[in-house]
Amino acid sequence: MPTDMKIDYVELPARDFGSVQTFYENCFGWKFTSYGPEYLAFTDGKLDGGFYRSELKSSTETGAALVILYAENLEAIQEVVLANGGSLVREIFSFPGGRRFQFADPNGNELAVWSDR
Numbered sequence: 237m238p239t240d241m242k243i244d245y246v247e248l249p250a251r252d253f254g255s256v257q258t259f260y261e262n263c264f265g266w267k268f269t270s271y272g273p274e275y276l277a278f279t280d281g282k283l284d285g286g287f288y289r290s291e292l293k294s295s296t297e298t299g300a301a302l303v304i305l306y307a308e309n310l311e312a313i314q315e316v317v318l319a320n321g322g323s324l325v326r327e328i329f330s331f332p333g334g335r336r337f338q339f340a341d342p343n344g345n346e347l348a349v350w351s352d353r
Contacts, residue, residue, distance in 0.1 A: 244284070247288055275287070295346045296338075297346075305348070310337065310353070321341075325339055333352060336349060
C-alpha cells in the first residue's frame, strides 16, 4: 500500500524502450513490465516508475528534477554505467555528506548516483 504524502512513482521519457530496459537491468537490476508500445514500467525493489514513449529527455540543463540513486561503491557503479552505454554528465565530486556523479542513460536522461562512502 502506498505511503501517504511520500513520493510514490517516477516517470521518464524514452525513445527506445529496449535500450533503457537493457541499461537499467544491467546497471541497477531493475525489473520491467511492458504495457504496450507507449509505456514501460519498472521497479527497483523500493520505488516504482516508468518510461513513456517520447523523443524528449530529462536533464538538469533544462530544469528537470534529478533522480538520484544510492550505491555503496561509487567508482564501481560508475564503471558499470559507462560499460553499458551511459555517459558522464558530471565526474565524481564531493558534497557535504558524501560524493556523487551524474550520468546520461542511452536515451539522454540525466540521473545521478551518490554514496556516503
